[in-house]
Amino acid sequence: MAEIIDGKALAEDVVAKVKTETARLTETGVTPGLAVVIVGEDPASQVYVASKSRRAKECGFHSVQHSLPQETGEEELVALVEELNADPAIHGILVQLPLPKHIDEGRIIQTIDPDKDVDGFHFINVGRLGTGTLGSAFVPCTPAGAMLMLERVRGRDLSGLSAVVIGRSNIVGKPMANLLLAANATVTIAHSRTKDLPALARTADVLVAAVGRPEMIRGDWVKPGATVIDVGINRIPAPEKGEGKTRLVGDVAFAEAKENAGAITPVPGGVGPMTIAMLMANTLTSAFRTAGLEPPAF
Numbered sequence: 001m002a003e004i005i006d007g008k009a010l011a012e013d014v015v016a017k018v019k020t021e022t023a024r025l026t027e028t029g030v031t032p033g034l035a036v037v038i039v040g041e042d043p044a045s046q047v048y049v050a051s052k053s054r055r056a057k058e059c060g061f062h063s064v065q066h067s068l069p070q071e072t073g074e075e076e077l078v079a080l081v082e083e084l085n086a087d088p089a090i091h092g093i094l095v096q097l098p099l100p101k102h103i104d105e106g107r108i109i110q111t112i113d114p115d116k117d118v119d120g121f122h123f124i125n126v127g128r129l130g131t132g133t134l135g136s137a138f139v140p141c142t143p144a145g146a147m148l149m150l151e152r153v154r155g156r157d158l159s160g161l162s163a164v165v166i167g168r169s170n171i172v173g174k175p176m177a178n179l180l181l182a183a184n185a186t187v188t189i190a191h192s193r194t195k196d197l198p199a200l201a202r203t204a205d206v207l208v209a210a211v212g213r214p215e216m217i218r219g220d221w222v223k224p225g226a227t228v229i230d231v232g233i234n235r236i237p238a239p240e241k242g243e244g245k246t247r248l249v250g251d252v253a254f255a256e257a258k259e260n261a262g263a264i265t266p267v268p269g270g271v272g273p274m275t276i277a278m279l280m281a282n283t284l285t286s287a288f289r290t291a292g293l294e295p296p297a298f
């Protein structure tokens with residue numbers, strides 16, 4: 001039976017460290033500032049943004065939230081991001097995704113000052129991560145959190161281990177693969193066109209699922225003793241809980257996979273809470289850099 005890697009507990013540890021380091025930085029006259037921008041009324045996005053703003057306050061940050069209506073124009077959003085770029089009290093800017101369809105997401109992300117891009121989505125930060133220039137990069141929060149969870153069971157150096165990342169998104173799959181490579185794992189990125197995915201998954205000492213398909217990765221895809229990191233967060237119908245009720249599941253069939261895995265992250269309570277904790281860590285890092293100080297390591 002696998003060890004369950006508790007994302008909620010680890011997220012609390014990260015936030016506790018952010019709080020301590022924020023207090024230390026604030027004594028020098030710099031308070032970390034985070035601006036969170038949301039456009040529209042998507043209920044899940046509203047929950048995530050509220051959690052981010054709440055966590056930022058809890059950490060002692062200067063926390064600003066801009067909630068814009070669904071019909072906000074692209075130029076208006078660009079203007080807001082430029083204003084935040086120029087605001088010295090703001091060290092981190094996060095624009096919640098997805099944006100409404102009439103707004104070019106790519107343009108908005110590239111408008112964010114790379115040195116305030118605490119989501120790590122700007123080309124400059126993608127390039128820094130891709131070239132292993134991690135000292136100056138912002139690493140996207142979900143893969144950064146997933147790596148901390150992995151570190152708890154496998155340590156920092158993954159030399160000699162094979163890692164398979166299922167999913168090739170810019171937000172999770174590709175940065176995760178780069179982080180695993182930077183930790184010396186031998187990395188394969190798999191996707192919907194990969195031949196015999198179950199057989200490839202079974203070769204992995206570290207299996208990362210980031211496909212966005214509920215419970216696609218079955219128990220017999222998991223090599224005995226492997227570490228399984230489930231990045232998927234999918235809401236599915238749960239008629240057993242009552243009519244119209246839903247429940248959250250990952251991309252991994254958890255009950256089956258935990259029988260084979262050595263360690264596994266749950267959903268909920270796994271990578272999700274770590275995403276928000278790492279946003280706090282990235283914002284703190286940005287504030288330390290702005291102050292010309294060495295940021296704490298997470």
Ligand SMILES: Nc1nc2c(c(=O)[nH]1)N[C@@H](CN(C=O)c1ccc(C(=O)N[C@@H](CCC(=O)O)C(=O)O)cc1)CN2
Nearest residue numbers: 048095096097098119141142233268269270272273275
């Ligand atoms: N600009 C960004 N947009 C989005 C990101 C991101 O990193 N940056 N990631 C996701 C959503 N997300 C944060 O924004 C996020 C998703 C899920 C969780 C989380 O804690 N999930 C809980 C379950 C919550 C529930 O009950 O619904 C869990 O897994 O335990 C946190 C953050 C897309 N957009």
